[in-house]
Amino acid sequence: MTEPAFIAIDWGASQLKAFLCQPDGVQPKVLASASGPGVAAARGQFRVTLLEAVGDWLRQDPALVVYMAGHITSSLGWYQTRYLNTPCLPQALLPELVQGQCPDMALWLSTGLRCALPEGGHDVMRGEEVQLLGLLQLAPELRFGRRLVCLPGTHTKWVWLEDGQIRHFRTSMTGELYALLTQHSVLLQQAENSGDFCTESFIRGCQQMRGTAGLHWLHQLFTVRTEQLFSGLTPQQASAYLSGILVGADVQGWQVNEPCASEDCDVVLAGNSQLNFCYREALQLAGFKVRTFDITDATLAGFGWLAREQRCAGIVAAQVVSDGVCQLG
Amino acid sequence: MTEPAFIAIDWGASQLKAFLCQPDGVQPKVLASASGPGVAAARGQFRVTLLEAVGDWLRQDPALVVYMAGHITSSLGWYQTRYLNTPCLPQALLPELVQGQCPDMALWLSTGLRCALPEGGHDVMRGEEVQLLGLLQLAPELRFGRRLVCLPGTHTKWVWLEDGQIRHFRTSMTGELYALLTQHSVLLQQAENSGDFCTESFIRGCQQMRGTAGLHWLHQLFTVRTEQLFSGLTPQQASAYLSGILVGADVQGWQVNEPCASEDCDVVLAGNSQLNFCYREALQLAGFKVRTFDITDATLAGFGWLAREQRCAGIVAAQVVSDGVCQLG
Incomplete structure (x- = not known):
């Protein structure tokens, strides 16, 4: 039956x-x-x-x-x-x-x-x-050993598993902030949901946040506007660049604040295809190996x-x- | 005449x-x-x-x-x-x-x-x-020597003056982000514009961002919600705490990224009375002397x-x- x-x-x-x-x-x-x-x-x-x-x-x-x-x-x-x-x-x-x-x-x-x-x-x-x-x-096999899981989304979750147990986790506002800034901010004036995603701009955004420069993130966010004014970024490229700033900041911040996160750990990533793509790029840039699942x-x-x-x-x-x-x- | x-x-x-x-x-x-x-x-x-x-x-x-x-x-x-x-x-x-x-x-x-x-x-x-x-x-007297000026607002400006010349400056999204997060985010559910400003919560927010913990700001922002869930923060206290997170991050980020900013410099602060109060608190916490003007x-x-x-x-x-x-x- x-x-x-x-x-x-x-x-x-x-x-x-x-x-x-x-x-x-x-x-x-x-x-x-x-x-x-x-x-x-x-x-x-x-x-x-x-x-x-x-x-x-x-x-x-x-x-x-x-x-x-x-x-x-x-x-x-x-x-x-x-x-x-x-x-x-x-x-x-x-x-x-x-x-x-x-x-x-x-x-x-x-x-x-x-x-x-x-x-x-x-x-x-x-x-x-x-x-x-x-x-x-x-x-x-994820039920054994220490595992890092990233569930990207409106409120991205960074989770530690240990022998199948959920030990602790941190939430970051990455997706919500991206939505707020693309919908309501002066940073981006036009709809960005048409055409191909500009991976190059995304990676530039990630790189912008590496090191202590990332501490002045309130300023780095404003470069989404100045790059459009003076570097010829289209609104669509600017939205990918903003996405890179946010995802890059999330990966770096998590890595710095999580003493257990070292580069010999694989990260298990489970999001939709676009978020998996973005977080995989940012995690790989930061030196992590990544294994993805569909959320x-x-x-x-x-x-x-x-x-x-x-x-x-x-x-x-x-x-x-x-x-x-x-x-x- | x-x-x-x-x-x-x-x-x-x-x-x-x-x-x-x-x-x-x-x-x-x-x-x-x-x-x-x-x-x-x-x-x-x-x-x-x-x-x-x-x-x-x-x-x-x-x-x-x-x-x-x-x-x-x-x-x-x-x-x-x-x-x-x-x-x-x-x-x-x-x-x-x-x-x-x-x-x-x-x-x-x-x-x-x-x-x-x-x-x-x-x-x-x-x-x-x-x-x-x-x-x-x-x-x-500000026309002589090197001067740091902070103009807090929707887009806060951090400005270097040298012998009365404007040398360079950086914009941060502090005020705009505060407005976006209080108006559109899940972090704060109720209007926060009634009653007295909670200075204690503001300072806790500033302190939350000191050091490398500030690098995972996308996570720190989420504590505005968890502090309401588990530490009894009222929505009004939570909005002051969020303000502290943002202003504290702005001051720390500017300080780290601006090689000329040392603690023997006074900061000239020119905003409205509320912003002057907040930035003065955060700058003093970071060790700066502050002189204020009404914007x-x-x-x-x-x-x-x-x-x-x-x-x-x-x-x-x-x-x-x-x-x-x-x-x-």
Whole structure:
């Protein structure tokens, strides 16, 4: 008998991604996919937004179980789930799944992760924990030894794994800052989403940030404008150059602040194809070897594992989040 | 016989500030003032926006001469004027004044300044050159020796003066980034413009950026969120903390990248009262002595000098910018 299909939802700050999945080994088969606005744009209309993305699938099969992770479970989201503290195995997410009290569907939510940073303070993730779980399914050899994982995105995560445990991680604002600066700043005046990506400009941006020059990043950012004024950079080249400044700064900053990061470590990189390309270039420039994975593969493998294991274990929700203890859209 | 009144306009990226001035020694007396949207918000409606600010004054006295400087004269503005190269004396702005072909008023525009940076590349200013001119009128002793000037704002300028000449300068995106992050980012969810400024949080932000920790600024920015989640920072405290991160990074970055900046130099700081407070705190934390000036005083002293000297010299425009060679709103 085939395992039942399920819905996997990765709802981040900037995008909702929904997948109708058919279990198929480690990597579920995607029968259909949909997207929608991220948490920031959907605020106040979470339920309607979700139903717009997955309503058709549920009408055809009301028994579909829905798994959801990401910023949507944060204090700024819809159903707020708690944080699991690191160090922890990503498999620990399974007994921590929380049922959302939702009239439209059987909805299961991932908890977030929280880590105490070596230098004091904390960091958090929501959504990436499922991706890390999936990565360890896709590449079981990553469950052994110390591993550096970079998950680039709106909020890039730099993660240390040790024998399959998530030890600690740091968030950087790379993707969000790129979006803010391309959409709202005087640095770039024209749309940049047409034509080919200018790798040469990207690499120039990375190089601009090497060494202590990177400490005056508030000034380096302004060179995106002056390079257009005086060096003939087109807006499209300027956006690649800005991307290089940000990704180069992220790689250098992480490398300097992370005493464990040395050049004999490979970095496991899991993003979309464009982000994988950019971070691989910047990491290689900084002397790292890089191994890449597609982030959607990792996400689906993570949700696939949760769906299968939950069904096998016959888990009943230990916690239910409802409109009594959380915001409902 | 009294000197005729004039209008001084500082039209930057984020705000238009207009002053009806009565000459009165170095520092003109302000008879009236008005404000309006900055260049970014006024694009396509420059003429209407300007007339909304100063139309009443011109109806009462059509002979008023209007002096204008700032981002409005840039490639993103209304009348585009050229750049004067550094090193130059700010007094060199006088013969470089350009007449705007405007049917509504006698309009004179300042040129911008451009400098070649020691490390390669260029930097630019538009508007601050008039403020520097004014500073040297307000404090003639600054015309001698090497002087460090910081003009904090949307685009903070760090300027080296040598015997009254502007040698070179660097722009940093401090104010613009603060505005982008408080208005559009997930870091801060609530308005922060109520109540008292939390100096303690500001200083914590500055300290967070000292040393190489500042190199991973993309991560440090994210602590604005985690400090709210786990250290009880209120949104208002968090905005002061973010301000500290940015101003602290600006001061440290400038200090590291500017080989001439040593702690036996005083820094001349000219901003509004809030920015003067913040930058003074951060500069003192970094070991600098600071002398402050009010930026409006400097702006008006600069325009006042130009108006008086132009009238005395009976200068006729060498250049006229019109709709043939520039954009007209």
